[in-house]
Amino acid sequence: MRKIIHIDMDAFYASVEQRDFPEYRGKAIAVGGSPNGRGVVATASYEARKFGVKSAMPSRQALQLCAELIFVRPRFDAYKAVSTHIREIFSRYTDIIEPLSLDEAYLDVTEDKLGIGSALEIAKQIKQAIKDELNLTASAGVSSSKFVAKIASDMNKPDGLTFIGPSKIEGFMEMLPVERFFGVGKVTAKKMKSMGLNTGADLKKLSEDDLVRYFGKSGKFYFKIVRGIDERTVKSERTIKSLAAEDTFEHDLITPEEMHTELSKLADKVSLRLAKNELKGRTITLKLKYSDFKQITRNQSFPNPIGDYQEIFNTVISLLENVDLQNKKVRLLGISMSNFGELVMYSKSGNSYQLELFE
Template sequence: MKGYRKIIHIDMDAFYAAVEQRDRPELRGKPVIVGGDPRKRGVVAACSYEARRFGIHSAMPGKIALARCPHAVFLRPRMAVYRRVSAEIREIFHEYTDQVEPLSLDEAFLDVTVNKKGNPSATCIAECIRRDIRTRTGLTASAGISFNKFLAKVASDENKPDGITVVPPHAADSFIGRLPIRKFHGVGKVTEEKMLAMGIRTGADLRRISRVELARRFGKAGNYFYDIAHGQDHRPVNADRMRKSISREITFSEDIEGRDRLTAVLRELADRLEILVRKHAVRGMTLTIKVRFSDFLCITRSVTLDRPIISAETMTIQAGLLLDAADVGEKRVRLLGMGISNFEIRDPSGIHRQLHLPFSAAYCDTPAGCGRPPVA
């Protein structure tokens, strides 16, 4: 990939569940689900590949997971253990490069264009990192290698678990062309349905649509979709990246109304958000809800507590109070969102402080900085 950046995306395989199976050999080969108690409205945070064969996935209500796999082993998350293992893995990354951008406890981007080993092969480095992870932690990781972040991240999911996929510049068009549209970052359920209605099923279909038409149909996101369909993404690996907020939102296929229905959606959002908060090991002090009505009027309401907001129960209670304060009444709602921000961080002096950030950052539709990959 001469003249191009060399980007690796490392993604641990079923990380939480794999750690549990490593530490408890009797669980190996069994369907393991890490999350809340399924009898108490718990949600799946992670699951082993044995459990995935039953159609179980993260953010699924525990009661549904239990119904699909009654003999599954349910375990409460051990976040301190996962953070410790994650730190071991990041130490391995830094033996090869300091250009490391963690995305969560179990995945990261690495720029190895220039690296500490002086190795010109990104593929060789990725294999060495996977070997080191297996040797030191007993866990497996999958890797994607390409000349930009979008392609590297998609590639890492191609041969899971314990696989590696390389997308060199000359193969990018064919790789993107055969990708199902749901594989594109930023294409959620609603956007996928809209694209399918337009006859867009793969990257090749998306590439046939003009930038102007995509912008007309999808707004700012249209430019992003056009760029990645053409293999253009020059976002750098940002070693100083700090997560600003974590959020989830739901756009309804049909507008809804009524306090009970909105509360039920808030509970679902809170369950999803708790999974993300624990996965990313963040401690946010501010909770915000976002409501978009049928007439497209959009409002937000926030509350800042004197302690970190972590549990779904706390989120649901506070979000309900914010919903009351918003005086939603009987207006029909087309979108409901919930976010955590104002993260507690530690400065060099060891003193904790809060980072105050606007809610809008939590709902950015597209990653910033898409464009052409740098060519020598």
């Protein structure tokens, strides 16, 4: 039986800012871009979240929700330094660490270095070390699978610790809303609910063949996971091959202007995710799905890696101009980045280039 911990820092960027600058403590702050431009929220403090401010939300919208919101420019060097320290804490207990981003990771502690034996105790010690050494809080989920550990870490935030033992996993999965299942987005969740499938227990009533017929290859995963079967291992070397954002619209898009507006939002999301993972890509792919469900893609590659919002947006607009949209209605748009290269750390002025993503 595996012992897996998922650690997720609480409002990471915002918490680091509140730790380092006393004037931000207890205040509603958003780390990200200015509301005067095309900025987006990278992370919001818990004080801001009470007003509905969320990550990836346009800064202008966030300000409408919370008039007292303080916008803070991100300091990626500071966040990376904290992340490195957190990783060092993890390595005291295991070398099997799969980072998902700067602020979260899976740990396999089936055989821990210190011979503690209890994954729950290890999670407690890690949380305490993060608090003592970095003056920050983390939430942890402990279970025998990656999926359940990740869900558990989000259950009692902030500063939470949730253990879901093997005997409770299947019952836990039965009660879980379908939208919390890995790989179930808004469109799939809506389809499931239209079929009367609201929880894991509802999914469990269907055979594997039924799930595959309704949901394609993902049906095989749903069939296993609702029964607590998750065979994915914690991979200590995790390579991100692509990052993407896409959206399916309630009403089909007809005019180029409508598509430009939606592509702007998607370019914001992609640039934010690239910055969070400290990546830049050489290939941009534009994805379109028409109202008749026909799907096409267009891509462009560059000699040097890019990640700036404006570069991404300009490229996809150029790609869109080469698509025949006459008499076409678009129900889905997507942007993906791949063929990653090393991050360019400094601009001509000598400042961190990553910060420009949030202008």
